Amino acid sequence: MSKSPEARHILHSGYFHPALRKLQTPNVEISPHNLMFPIFVGNNEKPIEVKSMPGIVQYGVSNIEECLKPIVNKGLKSILLFAVEYGIPKDERGSYADSPRNPVIQVLPKLRRCFPDIIIACDVCLCPYTNHGHCGIISKDGVINNEASIERIAQVAVAYAKSGAHIVAPSDMMDGRIGAIKKCLIDAGLGNRVSVLSYAAKFASGFYGPFRDVTKSAPLFSDRKCYQLPPGSKGLATRAALRDVTEGCDMLMVKPGLSYLDIVKQTKDTHPEYPLFVYQVSGEYAMLYHAAKAGAIDLRGVLEEILLSMRRAGADCIITYFTPVILDWLQIRSKY
Numbered sequence: 026m027s028k029s030p031e032a033r034h035i036l037h038s039g040y041f042h043p044a045l046r047k048l049q050t051p052n053v054e055i056s057p058h059n060l061m062f063p064i065f066v067g068n069n070e071k072p073i074e075v076k077s078m079p080g081i082v083q084y085g086v087s088n089i090e091e092c093l094k095p096i097v098n099k100g101l102k103s104i105l106l107f108a109v110e111y112g113i114p115k116d117e118r119g120s121y122a123d124s125p126r127n128p129v130i131q132v133l134p135k136l137r138r139c140f141p142d143i144i145i146a147c148d149v150c151l152c153p154y155t156n157h158g159h160c161g162i163i164s165k166d167g168v169i170n171n172e173a174s175i176e177r178i179a180q181v182a183v184a185y186a187k188s189g190a191h192i193v194a195p196s197d198m199m200d201g202r203i204g205a206i207k208k209c210l211i212d213a214g215l216g217n218r219v220s221v222l223s224y225a226a227k228f229a230s231g232f233y234g235p236f237r238d239v240t241k242s243a244p245l246f247s248d249r250k251c252y253q254l255p256p257g258s259k260g261l262a263t264r265a266a267l268r269d270v271t272e273g274c275d276m277l278m279v280k281p282g283l284s285y286l287d288i289v290k291q292t293k294d295t296h297p298e299y300p301l302f303v304y305q306v307s308g309e310y311a312m313l314y315h316a317a318k319a320g321a322i323d324l325r326g327v328l329e330e331i332l333l334s335m336r337r338a339g340a341d342c343i344i345t346y347f348t349p350v351i352l353d354w355l356q357i358r359s360k361y
């Protein structure tokens with residue numbers, strides 16, 4: 026085809042003005058509804074800075090209200106809770122996960138009272154509470170006992186739901202846990218008041234390092250490769266999402282985020298009727314934080330680009346430790 030002189034203007038004429046650029050990026054806005062803030066809660070009297078994740082704070086049951094208030098005032102819409110406790114008695118079945126002394130169980134009624142408009146999700150897993158550090162129950166022969174694991178995980182999910190969680194989010198990746206949790210929620214009379222957000226496509230990733238340091242949840246032996254997905258596999262991610270949809274989950278998640286945007290797209294394309302979450306995990310946070318600190322990247326520019334890529338790939342909600350910073354930027358932007 027011969028090039029006409031006009032051809033040079035065919036693309037640029039579509040986005041030379043900021044308002045036109047906006048029109049060219051439909052549905053990839055970032056608003057507070059698209060952000061969920063992961064929060065660590067312990068029984069510490071004062072907030073503690075998390076060493077492996079500079080800028081992130083571990084809240085305590087007694088100080089969470091004053092710490093979260095300024096973020097809620099900036100537009101925070103949803104949070105994802107993780108309990109952090111040092112020196113807790115760990116055992117085979119992760120008894121502390123649903124003990125009345127667990128900080129998440131303690132903080133839920135308080136959060137519901139103080140922040141009635143915030144959606145509260147709870148991560149459901151056994152790894153911070155088991156003495157072997159795995160996400161389920163281990164049989165005597167050293168392998169995961171799937172049946173015992175999902176029964177226990179469903180018990181824990183119901184305990185969080187009864188304490189006030191709007192969403193329970195199982196991150197263990199055991200087969201059948203969504204169905205087991207749904208059944209137990211219905212039996213407990215909570216079937217229509219609590220959503221199940223499935224960590225459906227969760228990969229065995231090196232990006233969880235800083236998180237495991239905070240929650241002291243690294244496995245004592247072996248790794249999580251028998252229940253978390255191999256990073257190169259698309260097919261297993263498709264099957265995992267289908268499994269969880271079939272079992273009755275309400276929402277889906279892909280984790281980690283940036284390295285798995287093809288999985289985000291395929292999950293959204295296959296299950297467009299399910300809200301899709303993507304988790305920008307602790308290692309992704311640390312990578313951006315340290316690169317920006319070293320002067321290699323401009324945090325705001327790069328983070329915005331990543332968030333837009335996640336939305337473009339099909340994520341409805343991004344779980345990110347940067348939520349408070351992004352809310353600040355959104356407030357500044359809305360003034361102009």
Ligand code: PBG
Nearest residue numbers: 150152196232233236306307308
């Ligand atoms: C627990 C869990 C993990 C994360 C969320 N829930 C760790 C893991 O699976 O090893 C990681 C979150 C992050 O890195 O920010 N199963």
